[in-house]
Amino acid sequence: xxxxxxxxxxxxxxFVESMLETGAKVSLTVISGESRLxxxxxxxxxVFSGRSxxxxxxxxxxxxxxxxxxxxxxxxxxxxxREKRLxxxxxxxTVDYDGLVLATGSYPFVPPIEGNDLPHCFVxxxxxxLESIRAGAxxxxxxxxxxxxxxxxxxxxxxxxxGLKTSVVEFAPQLMPVQLDAAGGLCLKRHIEDLGVSVLxxxxxxRITENGLEFADGTGIEADVVVFSAGIRPWDGLARxxxxxxxxxxxxxxxxxxxxxxxxxxxxGECALWGGRIFGLVAPGYQMARVAADxxxxxxxxxxxxxMSTKLKLLGVDVGSIGDAHGRTEGSRTLCYDDEIxxxxxxxxxxxxxxxxxxxxxxxxxxxxEQLLQYVNNGMxxxxxxxxxxxxxxxxxxxxxxxELPDSAMVCSCHNVSKGAICDAIDWSxxxxxGVKQATSASTGCGGCAPMVKQIFDAELESRGVxxxxxxxxxxxxxxxxxxxxxxxxxxxxxxxxxxRFGQGLGCDIxxxxxxxxxxxxxxxxxxxxxxxxxxxxxxxxxxxxxxNGTYSVVPRIAGGEITPEKLIALGEVAKKYDLYTxxxxxQRIDLFGARVDQLPDIWSELIDAGFETGxxxxxxxxxxxxxxxxxxxxxxxxxxxxMALLIENRYKGLRSPxxxxxxxxxxxxxxxxxxxxxxxVIATEMGWNLYVCGNGGMxxxxxDLFATDLSxxxxxxxxxxxxxxxxxxxxxLQRTSVxxxxxxxxxxxxxxxVIDDSLGIGEELEARMAxxxxxxxxxxxxxxxxxxxxxxxxxFVNADASEESIKFIRERGQRRPARKxxxxxxxx
Numbered sequence: 155x156x157x158x159x160x161x162x163x164x165x166x167x168x169f170v171e172s173m174l175e176t177g178a179k180v181s182l183t184v185i186s187g188e189s190r191l192x193x194x195x196x197x198x199x200x201v202f203s204g205r206s207x208x209x210x211x212x213x214x215x216x217x218x219x220x221x222x223x224x225x226x227x228x229x230x231x232x233x234x235x236r237e238k239r240l241x242x243x244x245x246x247x248t249v250d251y252d253g254l255v256l257a258t259g260s261y262p263f264v265p266p267i268e269g270n271d272l273p274h275c276f277v278x279x280x281x282x283x284l285e286s287i288r289a290g291a292x293x294x295x296x297x298x299x300x301x302x303x304x305x306x307x308x309x310x311x312x313x314x315x316x317g318l319k320t321s322v323v324e325f326a327p328q329l330m331p332v333q334l335d336a337a338g339g340l341c342l343k344r345h346i347e348d349l350g351v352s353v354l355x356x357x358x359x360x361r362i363t364e365n366g367l368e369f370a371d372g373t374g375i376e377a378d379v380v381v382f383s384a385g386i387r388p389w390d391g392l393a394r395x396x397x398x399x400x401x402x403x404x405x406x407x408x409x410x411x412x413x414x415x416x417x418x419x420x421x422x423g424e425c426a427l428w429g430g431r432i433f434g435l436v437a438p439g440y441q442m443a444r445v446a447a448d449x450x451x452x453x454x455x456x457x458x459x460x461x462m463s464t465k466l467k468l469l470g471v472d473v474g475s476i477g478d479a480h481g482r483t484e485g486s487r488t489l490c491y492d493d494e495i496x497x498x499x500x501x502x503x504x505x506x507x508x509x510x511x512x513x514x515x516x517x518x519x520x521x522x523x524e525q526l527l528q529y530v531n532n533g534m535x536x537x538x539x540x541x542x543x544x545x546x547x548x549x550x551x552x553x554x555x556x557x558e559l560p561d562s563a564m565v566c567s568c569h570n571v572s573k574g575a576i577c578d579a580i581d582w583s584x585x586x587x588x589g590v591k592q593a594t595s596a597s598t599g600c601g602g603c604a605p606m607v608k609q610i611f612d613a614e615l616e617s618r619g620v621x622x623x624x625x626x627x628x629x630x631x632x633x634x635x636x637x638x639x640x641x642x643x644x645x646x647x648x649x650x651x652x653x654x655r656f657g658q659g660l661g662c663d664i665x666x667x668x669x670x671x672x673x674x675x676x677x678x679x680x681x682x683x684x685x686x687x688x689x690x691x692x693x694x695x696x697x698x699x700x701x702x703n704g705t706y707s708v709v710p711r712i713a714g715g716e717i718t719p720e721k722l723i724a725l726g727e728v729a730k731k732y733d734l735y736t737x738x739x740x741x742q743r744i745d746l747f748g749a750r751v752d753q754l755p756d757i758w759s760e761l762i763d764a765g766f767e768t769g770x771x772x773x774x775x776x777x778x779x780x781x782x783x784x785x786x787x788x789x790x791x792x793x794x795x796x797x798m799a800l801l802i803e804n805r806y807k808g809l810r811s812p813x814x815x816x817x818x819x820x821x822x823x824x825x826x827x828x829x830x831x832x833x834x835x836v837i838a839t840e841m842g843w844n845l846y847v848c849g850n851g852g853m854x855x856x857x858x859d860l861f862a863t864d865l866s867x868x869x870x871x872x873x874x875x876x877x878x879x880x881x882x883x884x885x886x887x888l889q890r891t892s893v894x895x896x897x898x899x900x901x902x903x904x905x906x907x908x909v910i911d912d913s914l915g916i917g918e919e920l921e922a923r924m925a926x927x928x929x930x931x932x933x934x935x936x937x938x939x940x941x942x943x944x945x946x947x948x949x950x951f952v953n954a955d956a957s958e959e960s961i962k963f964i965r966e967r968g969q970r971r972p973a974r975k976x977x978x979x980x981x982x983x
Contacts, residue, residue, distance in 0.1 A: 423443070635885070
């Protein structure tokens with residue numbers, strides 16, 4: 155059966171994935187008028203904060219090809235011949251189909267205002283639109299967005315990221331009138347104006363000129379750039395021309411199976427009209443995509459409408475809208491919490507009896523969003539005092555218990571995961587929270603449900619009689635975090651002292667390196683001192699990385715990737731002298747492979763004489779700070795990224811942590827240093843630096859989260875100090891920053907509260923601990939070669955030449971490498 159999908163936006167892509175998951179034997183073809191395949195439109199404005207089009211991509215041509223999906227891009231469908239079941243493309247090519255899915259989405263509405271077609275007027279919808287806005291904003295000073303809804307505020311954030319003095323003009327008397335009530339709109343307006351964005355509500359634009367806007371009341375405002383974001387309209391032209399039924403105000407009419415008036419044609423997403431309604435959010439479109447895929451596969455499925463509740467972060471402000479947010483239900487009553495000093499507004503709508511929650515509005519703080527959503531969606535009985543659901547914890551706020559949810563309750567709306575599915579996953583994922591998340595995808599979308607998932611997970615294990623233990627190993631009944639506090643509070647300086655006071659036995663390969671890392675983070679004493687050396691693993695013991703043939707690699711620090719010709723020559727001379735295999739790393743350093751243990755001190759000595767120091771490639775510590783050339787050389791650079799990278803790397807070198815740390819600094823939003831795939835990423839803006847945290851590459855890549863924007867040098871360093879030391883203090887053993895953040899209750903918002911707002915009152919303490927690490931730094935190579943006792947560890951062979959004979963190398967491409975097994979066998983025979 156030939157299934158053709160017209161449109162490859164987020165919903166079109168979801169249909170493809172859902173269709174493949176059904177296992178149905180169909181031939182899939184995707185046709186997209188855009189040159190790009192599906193990308194994340196929800197985070198479109200982040201293109202101006204450093205994310206690239208590739209970062210936003212949801213798939214690739216290669217991924218579709220591997221799945222057997224044929225792809226046609228940049229060639230829009232111009233005609234549907236329903237009788238022949240034939241599509242005609244703009245190129246003149248034709249494609250036949252057995253079943254057709256219309257996922258054409260919507261287009262931005264441009265109000266019929268005089269001057270709306272001037273060169274400095276733009277729409278905000280696609281990556282191409284953003285590139286046009288970027289080009290139009292070059293060298294300009296002011297920008298205006300017409301439209302104060304969800305997309306309008308996203309567009310305002312985009313203009314602000316480009317360094318424009320930004321204003322928002324809204325025809326209605328408040329911002330986001332669809333989602334918020336008047337008081338919530340006013341609270342949001344105050345938040346946005348505090349960020350330096352001007353907000354004009356209740357203003358009707360009558361004319362656009364080359365210099366700005368004129369309003370119906372005779373006033374006006376100057377603008378170099380104008381962006382329309384005044385709503386959307388369903389892209390239903392193809393369906394109209396093909397004679398399919400459409401709504402009076404647009405939209406392709408569909409039934410519960412998402413079929414159009416032609417049973418062989420389906421419509422999903424923003425182009426579809428169900429029950430007289432267009433659903434303008436991604437989640438309902440995803441539901442439609444799943445229904446259409448199931449129906450085509452021969453399964454029973456129905457779309458019964460969708461919850462339009464939504465939680466957003468607009469210009470850094472938390473905004474949430476749930477259910478009947480406006481209290482339109484007959485007999486409904488409202489309860490409010492309004493903190494004008496903290497600029498937090500919360501309103502819940504309850505039934506006439508006060509026993510059922512109908513809706514909610516949250517502005518400035520959405521920490522209760524998930525639990526309120528559960529009360530609305532599952533009809534749970536409210537506590538005796540419903541206001542306690544939105545009061546701060548210290549003012550009588552109630553604690554939500556996710557274990558009381560029915561198994562059918564939808565916990566993760568991003569991936570359609572119920573409480574029952576989470577509980578079932580424990581049976582075949584083992585008692586491991588990470589395994590449950592991987593198996594169900596729960597909390598891997600927006601992450602808002604992560605605390606609820608953990609609460610359900612812990613309660614389910616407890617109900618099964620499985621003790622949830624955080625003990626690091628059998629020798630200590632404490633987690634790594636608890637051990638850190640014990641070492642800090644009691645002034646402990648050795649493993650033996652910690653074991654004798656708080657542990658048992660001799661220790662093991664789990665607790666010894668963990669305690670060694672804690673001691674190094676707090677005390678920063680040399681790891682090869684007599685009291686610490688026995689705790690280290692092989693790499694730390696020899697301050698180098700052991701390779702497969704028993705030799706070691708040596709990686710000197712090249713801060714920020716900047717190196718002089720003299721140092722390059724010195725590296726080449728050392729590599730040539732000791733016949734070391736030489737490789738440039740992905741972190742802008744040079745790795746020297748093939749050194750014997752007894753050669754290491756001599757190699758270090760020559761490197762130190764040339765001005766190098768240890769690069770800590772062997773340790774759970776800061777590895778590299780990658781950088782681009784920034785404003786020094788690049789015509790696109792807006793800040794000196796190399797100088798900042800040097801400052802950061804030289805500041806944090808030697809910091810021991812639960813896992814390795816990688817950083818990067820990019821000089822502009824083109825992001826050549828790939829900062830958003832690092833534990834700490836810094837991207838230059840016209841107004842300072844954007845800070846990204848907790849990303850990583852490797853086997854399980856994670857995009858870093860935008861933590862703070864437009865920071866000064868001082869703010870940037872202070873926040874990095876606090877984030878890193880809070881990570882060192884609270885993370886589990888061998889836990890990357892990405893996993894640490896994913897498992898943190900409250901997630902990114904909580905981390906911001908701790909670091910930026912100093913909600914725990916530990917900011918100065920974290921900075922002081924970092925200052926101690928920085929002030930006590932010493933190159934471990936240099937400390938070792940100056941200590942005769944430590945050097946004895948590296949003199950393993952009486953006859954060094956004899957050790958060389960036991961290691962076989964092969965010459966290849968001008969360098970030596972370890973002999974492979976089959977080469978050793980051939981040599982022996």
